[in-house]
Amino acid sequence: MSDNGKTPVDFWFDPLCPWAWMTSRWMLEVEKVRDVEVRWHVMSLAVLNENKLDELPEEYREMLATKAWGPVRVVVAAAQEHGEEVLGKLYTALGTRFHNKGEGPTTAAVREALEDVGLPVSLAEYADKDTYDAELRASHDEGISKVGQEVGTPVIAVPGADGEQIAFFGPVVTPAPKGEEAAKLWDGTLLVASIPGFYEIKRTRTQGPIFD
Template identity: 30%
Template sequence: MTKLESVDFHFDIMCPYAYQTSRWIREVRDRTGLVVNWRFFSLEEINRQEGKKHPWEREWSYGWSMMRIGALLRRQSMADVEAWYQCAGQALHVDGHKPHDPAVARHLLAELGFDPALVDQAIADPSTGDEVLADHQRVVAADGYGVPTLFFPDGQCLFGPVLIDPPTGDAAVRLWDAVVAWTEFPHLYELQRPKTSADEQAIGETFRPYLEARDWVSINRGEVISFGD
């Protein structure tokens, strides 16, 4: 199997599944030298209900605005946007804080050693929204519908893997090899494990911090998290 040197990882900071998968892909990167390019995707937009505003039409939109901050940091380096995603993701999905609150976002930036004013700079700069939208539309053009979505150098994209207990060590690399092997079969569309009641309970416990910290109503469409107005 040909060793891949890079992958594009599309995420929305608000998505608990994408956060868990990002922990895994970073472990793969650290063990294999894989280059991870961090890209965006908006669950607010893909699941927008008819008649509701687009996220870019609001003064502040939860995931969208967080990714606009990420877009500004990505101009500096992939390492900077990764640090932002990791910090904000842990704040929401592990610690149960509200990084989608502008005041909390400023505090997290300061913790990372970044200027808290980046929050206001990102929102004042319309081109940050353009960057988020361009990444988002790339997934939509490939008939993607959620995150995590991976894009491979040959143009193939896969949704997933969807998990709540990201493997580490050699197991993380074995999962990566299995994901890469999937791309050998372009007409293999779906392989899914049914969720038992025990699985649902484990998912609920893993996502408890996120569920308690969110300020929106989620609509589950498959594994996609949608947002209210």
């Protein structure tokens, strides 16, 4: 339990990923209907895929090379220089601009998101710097080590009944459920994820993320 008596839920995200964004908005809904508190952490699609680029489509490789490093580096720099507590609000500002408003991970969108939450716009300069890459990789490794290399972002971890963390990738869902639907998905996800030996439920995605 955290200091306020709520169950801590650790959530690893890359601000570039629209599906992680959908899951994060659902997680904020879960906070309203279950006694949990999200703790935000960074992971990286660029780091996740750096050793398997030859297996990826050319378009995705191009995206990783040109768009994936900058935003997550800025987020890590903000946390390092202004504290971990800025992660949630900065992620919301970035995701709202990248995904809901359709601005994409542009320099302008990053700078405006920083401004939206009262952080120095100069942090955007870290997009092209490896200053905090060691911290970025450490955070990424912490999250991905809980679920394995075959999945992506987001990763969620929550204390189990025995005190050990239950960790899983996803859930992948659109649109983000609200109210009782959010609670039902949370309860069900924890139920299946807590079963020893359970690994996967999946079906083909028939629509893209619905941002609302």
